[in-house]
Amino acid sequence: MNKPRGPELGRDSLLPMRLWRHRLAEPMVLFSTIGLLMVLIIFSSAYFLVSREQDAIRQQIELSIGDIADTYEARVLRSLREIDATLKLVDFVASQQRSGVLDTLQERNLLPPELIFTVSIIDHQGAVKESTAPMQWAHPGGAFAALPQAPGLLVEAFASEGRQQLLFARMLTGDRDTPEWVTLTVGADYFVSGYDAGALGAQGLLALVDASNMTRIGRSGSQLYSSIAMALPAHDEILSRGDTPFLTNWLGVERTTVVRPLYLFPLSIVVGISVDERLAGAKQITRRYWQRAIVVSASALLILGLLARLSIQLQRERQLVTDERLRHTQYIEHLAFHDTLTHLPNRAYFSYLVNQAIQQQDGQENGFALLFLDLDHFKQINDSLGHDAGDQLLQVAAKRLVSTVREQDVVARLGGDEFVILLKDVTQCDQVTRVTDHLVAAMQSPFALAGESCEISVSIGVAMFPTDGGNEKTLMKCADMAMYQAKKAGKNGTRFYAVSALENL
Amino acid sequence: MAKRLSRWYCCVLLSLLSCTVYADLVVVVSAEAALSRIQRQELKDLYLESRNSLPGQARITPIDQSERSRERSEFYRRYIEKTPAQLRTHWARLIFTGRGQPPQALADSQAVVERLIRDPYALGYIDPDFLDERLKVVTVE
Numbered sequence A: 001m002n003k004p005r006g007p008e009l010g011r012d013s014l015l016p017m018r019l020w021r022h023r024l025a026e027p028m029v030l031f032s033t034i035g036l037l038m039v040l041i042i043f044s045s046a047y048f049l050v051s052r053e054q055d056a057i058r059q060q061i062e063l064s065i066g067d068i069a070d071t072y073e074a075r076v077l078r079s080l081r082e083i084d085a086t087l088k089l090v091d092f093v094a095s096q097q098r099s100g101v102l103d104t105l106q107e108r109n110l111l112p113p114e115l116i117f118t119v120s121i122i123d124h125q126g127a128v129k130e131s132t133a134p135m136q137w138a139h140p141g142g143a144f145a146a147l148p149q150a151p152g153l154l155v156e157a158f159a160s161e162g163r164q165q166l167l168f169a170r171m172l173t174g175d176r177d178t179p180e181w182v183t184l185t186v187g188a189d190y191f192v193s194g195y196d197a198g199a200l201g202a203q204g205l206l207a208l209v210d211a212s213n214m215t216r217i218g219r220s221g222s223q224l225y226s227s228i229a230m231a232l233p234a235h236d237e238i239l240s241r242g243d244t245p246f247l248t249n250w251l252g253v254e255r256t257t258v259v260r261p262l263y264l265f266p267l268s269i270v271v272g273i274s275v276d277e278r279l280a281g282a283k284q285i286t287r288r289y290w291q292r293a294i295v296v297s298a299s300a301l302l303i304l305g306l307l308a309r310l311s312i313q314l315q316r317e318r319q320l321v322t323d324e325r326l327r328h329t330q331y332i333e334h335l336a337f338h339d340t341l342t343h344l345p346n347r348a349y350f351s352y353l354v355n356q357a358i359q360q361q362d363g364q365e366n367g368f369a370l371l372f373l374d375l376d377h378f379k380q381i382n383d384s385l386g387h388d389a390g391d392q393l394l395q396v397a398a399k400r401l402v403s404t405v406r407e408q409d410v411v412a413r414l415g416g417d418e419f420v421i422l423l424k425d426v427t428q429c430d431q432v433t434r435v436t437d438h439l440v441a442a443m444q445s446p447f448a449l450a451g452e453s454c455e456i457s458v459s460i461g462v463a464m465f466p467t468d469g470g471n472e473k474t475l476m477k478c479a480d481m482a483m484y485q486a487k488k489a490g491k492n493g494t495r496f497y498a499v500s501a502l503e504n505l
Numbered sequence B: 001m002a003k004r005l006s007r008w009y010c011c012v013l014l015s016l017l018s019c020t021v022y023a024d025l026v027v028v029v030s031a032e033a034a035l036s037r038i039q040r041q042e043l044k045d046l047y048l049e050s051r052n053s054l055p056g057q058a059r060i061t062p063i064d065q066s067e068r069s070r071e072r073s074e075f076y077r078r079y080i081e082k083t084p085a086q087l088r089t090h091w092a093r094l095i096f097t098g099r100g101q102p103p104q105a106l107a108d109s110q111a112v113v114e115r116l117i118r119d120p121y122a123l124g125y126i127d128p129d130f131l132d133e134r135l136k137v138v139t140v141e
Helices: A015-024 A027-096 A101-107 A141-146 A188-192 A235-241 A275-281 A283-337 A347-361 A378-385 A387-404 A429-444 A472-488 A497-504 B002-021 B040-048 B070-080 B084-096 B109-118
Strands: A117-122 A128-131 A154-160 A163-171 A181-187 A205-210 A215-220 A223-225 A246-250 A253-261 A267-274 A368-376 A410-415 A418-423 A447-449 A452-454 A457-465 A494-496 B026-030 B061-065 B104-106 B122-126 B135-137
Touching (some): A027 A253, A027 A275, A027 A283, A101 A117, A101 A128, A163 A215, A181 A188, A188 A205, A188 A223, A253 A275, A275 A283, A347 A418, A347 A472, A368 A429, A368 A472, A378 A387, A387 A429, A418 A429, A457 A497, A494 A497, B026 B109, B061 B109, B070 B084, B070 B122, B104 B109, B109 B122
Antiparallel strands (some): A117 A128, A154 A163, A215 A223, A253 A267, A410 A418, B026 B122
16 A cells, blocks of 8 residues: 555656667676677787788789799890800801811800700711710610701700700701701709799799690709699790789699790790798788787776776666665655654645545546544543553554555545545445444454553544545545544444435434 | 827828828919919809909919819819819809809810910919929918
């Protein structure tokens, strides 16, 4: 019965949205969202930096590989032209004299260093006529058959004493009975001796390939390769493609590769740089980026965590204060609308409730009854047993009244020994009589006060709405009058206003 | 024991001495040349880096001998401290990259002598048997 504390506040239609916004502002939700966003931002920027670093490395590879290919191409071309010029020079001298051709040239220091190059003149039977090297020309039988039968440069590869050799040959021109050839052999590794580990790394690639993409000689680090096919685009395709580097995978290493066919020679140069090797060099940088991202996000989360803790503490304290204030307000409200002794609604609140009932009942059939109760002989008990006993009696009586009526009915104390009861949804007098009989009976059972048992009774006056009056004031007055009639009629009983009014007439 | 050891040491010392005393290779220039002593490092520079001058000296043209000659292998072993394979790799790289040419190689000591007396700026190494008054031995320090 004590539930309604007072006039109700109007409901807020925007409440769900406010609740939602309130939820978002809650420290746990707010801080974990911010933390998640921060970590996301930190890691995505780290990812961005790492990928930018890697892109820069790839770009750098493409730039440097172009330079390396330019240099390599120029050196190979120069070497090949020097070799061809030597062959043509030998041809020229051979057309002037029959023998001692190489000696003549050597005297004038016109032959390439014998340390690297061997120049020979071969007759039509494959025998060495002259040579800068003393040993017999140990050339496999097949090569003699391969010597060109027409003017022009031949480039052949063969292995001798476990070393790959390149053979360059020209048929001697001039008037002679049987064909003769001038040959120049050079260790194939000569053409990859310019391998610079500083620029190409340990897994880079320098190679000379022929028109069918077979390696004449290749070098990666200090490893030499020869006669291994390379999966490169066809010759014509390379020519039409231009100079864009592309990725190749040769013998298990992926490389950014440039292929350049050589002008006027049936060879192409291949330059490759291992992408993985270069990226591995940058691994330290990328690892540092990730480490920094972890450290930064960890410290950010730590700070956020501390802030969140502080915020939660603050919120809890504020909640405590708010709760305290609310309790206080509720207490004040309760004081304003309730009787302090019995905790029943007081006159003001009862008056509000009656008016509310009148308003709600407006236009409807259902009425209500207003009961005015006055304890008989209360003054004697108060005087004989003391005020404390009187107060105790009032409290017990109030409890009995509340437990006798229904849940929806209102019991209030006006002051002294006067109580009022609002019986809702009653129209018939006999409905009321049933309740009042119970009330009278409840009061008749003895009270245990200050170690003594004492008995009292109650007089009740009833006014009905709307038959006896249309407003609170009239109804109260009617009920009061009916109660007075009940007292006059010998107490411990009930009188209806309508009946007592008839009696008065 | 000690006696035996010391005798052994003597043997070693003697053989070493004979090596230096009976050096079967000399670095020489023309008798007209100003050069009389040369640093080992300078010799290396001349024969490996295709230098044709030394600090404080006029130009010098190093002369080599044929790859097959005994003098050459002795010279490179003793003064330049390079094996033939190392030498090949070294010169292949320099020739290919266009940074140098090896010294001109002549057939034998006789050819070197003939070249040196014609060219006061040339420097070579020969068998001591070919020494004569037209040549001057250069001390390698």
